[in-house]
Amino acid sequence: MEEINSLLHGFSVALTPFNLMLMFVGVVLGVLIGVLPGLGGANGVAILLPLTFTMPPTSAIIMLSCIYWGALFGGAITSILFNIPGEPWSVATTFDGYPLAQKGRAGHALTAAFTSSFIGALIAVVVITFLSPVVASFALKFGPPEYFAVYFLTFAAFVGMSKGQAWKTISSMMIGFALAAVGLDSVTGQLRLTFGFMELLQGFDFLIAVIGLFGIGEILLTLEEGLAFKGANARINLKAVIETWRELPRYWLTSLRSSAVGCFMGIVPGGATPASFMAYGVAKRFSKDGDRFGTGQVEGVVAPETAAHAAGTSALLPMLTLGVPGSPTAAVLLGGLLIWGLQPGPMLFVEQKDFVWGLIASMYLGNIAGLIVVLTTVPLFAAILRIPFSIIAPIILVICAIGAYTVHTSMFDVWLMLVFGVVGYVFKKLDYPLAPLVLALVLGDRAESSFRQALLGSQGELAIFFSNGLVGTIMTLGILMLVWPLVSAALARLRKAA
């Protein structure tokens, strides 16, 4: 009950007119940041951080975290409308969100995405409110082998869910791993696969790859199909919102599962990106409509969005209690805490009650503010699809180029983006999935360093990955996921034979 008192106290801190205004300003800025590819939540918060230095810390964190919620919401918009993920965690949202938009149901997809995001966040905040001490100590159990096991499970879930063409998924993933290996080897401290090109020493940035593979690739495909833009008949009224809300309760189980995946990955902290992919994979496996995922299922939007938002929210918990950021944006917020004179870590909950509970209360309020803002914009965004493709395509191209340039302020990245665009086009023509490549590019580096850290610690013994109940369980789950297609195929054959 102590939590309830603290929370009510938090609401009294957060609920001032000034803070409420900051919330709405933050959410609107965040949505804009999320919509522009390249300008990610982390960059946005970093740019706006200095603006908050003159505010009291609680107001500052309320505004910045609302930018963060806004960016989480906004990432879904371009994924659904143009197949361009504005943020890493919205890649999985494109799988069903974009087909929905092409069918003229962009409003439904957006509503489903926003509402699920809200539900995911809400569940995560409740977890933070009541379980933070327990959860924080759980996160301490994660060393290198446990981290590797989590990444392995994510990859395995992805391979396991691809039906009939597992080898295509695996080849695509391997290309992603190869790209992720370029740059500095974090374990030996040496450069590899850069072939003497100084531009390659920072490796291939995920955002450049995604903007190229999805955004440019999609434009090339549409050009080939004669500039037909299929979303043109999108309805632009708020009725889509009501219709979607009537449909959503059907997917309560998916929402719950995705929230669980999201909270787990956020706290560990694995991050929102693996959470969204894993939740999509899990939903596809367990849903009775699983076979039709990828063709424009509302459920296929619900799963990744719920998980991404749950993970993005719960990622703030390890940051506050342990001082370890669960996401790049959380890392920038962490820098902010220090500048306001607050030291993140175990003492924050004890010494800065106003701040911590004010922040937690603002998570509830900020997400409600976010939902209101984004839902009212649904018709507006859906209307963008009515603009003729010959006008919108050059605009998208320019936004993509600016986005790619912003990541490292380098022209090289813009060329790289175009190359990735061609690669994306070829992949689609040959019917290879892009998502595994992207997933491997995002997580490959982290999976590799956890693997090698674990083996350094065990002096080369692979048994470390089964050395305790926690890591053993996650690894076993991963292996089961990986071989599941083989097992189910064998079972089916047996049944046929009998």
Place this chain on the structure above:
Amino acid sequence: MFRNLKTGALVALVAGAALAAAPMADAQAWEPTKTVEFIVPAGTGGGADQMARLIDAIIKKNNLMKQPMVVVNKGGGAGAEGFLEVKNAKGDPHKIIITLSNLFTTPLATGIPFNWKDLTPVSMMALDQFILWVPADTPYKSAKDYVEAAKKAGPGKFKMGGTGSKQEDQIITVALEKQTGAKFTYIPYKGGGEVATQLVGKHVESTVNNPIEAVSQWRAGQLKPLCVFDDQRLVYKGKVTETMAWSDIPTCKEAGVDTDYVMLRGIFMAPSVTEEQRNYYVSLLKKVRETPEWKEFMEKGAFNQTALIGDDYKAWLQKEEQRHYQLMKEAGFLAPGK
């Protein structure tokens, strides 16, 4: 080789301050005419990033500069991305960069074509300290106890966690090993916060975190400091925990494991900028160091507040480069051809 670095530096500081006072008068002749880009050759959230963002915040809050400033992270290739950009921006007075020890270690370990002499040194802001940390509930009473236990366990049995590979944390580990004969398995992580958490979770036996990276866990009674890698104790006497202040931590020399290392937090500009342009930033940063916000940050992170400019700074850099070369050579960390 590890000794007397700082005593010299402090003497030089006093002399340097006196010398610097003269050109300060006409330093205002040049001023930035557009946005100044402040490059951090490391990721977000780390020590260099925090300091850069704090400097940016202090400048904005106190209106120390008319033009805006943006902080940009260019941490690719252990900072090589940022260093090469400034190196290639010849004569551009609107780019400054903050450095950490990767100014020396990255070119030596990777062989990228870069040396600190390719940049224009502006000002040393402070030196960062390193402390040997272990979980609070371990029985070790001193650094000596701990090292003896590591020796007894056998070579490579004790794990030392640190940030990055072939960078400062690993260099200190190797130096400690050479001094004591103990042998650790070094595990590289991505950032200081992660390292501290891994130590609390006992996934490694010890770390050499900077004070600011582990202070919160120390205050929460999860970690304890064994010794500071410097030749004199920290000067901050205010109580950090109920019983201890920073100044109560013995030096590693006192603790019988004589090793010392401090890390540069300094500012550089592009090559071939004019004397006037350099002087502008020298006086700007001096004003930053005089603010109460800066002093508070220094105390919170238990920094060594040595600040050098001009020839003293250059001489210090020269000496440090030599030292890093020696250390890395002995550890076998040099890239082929270096």
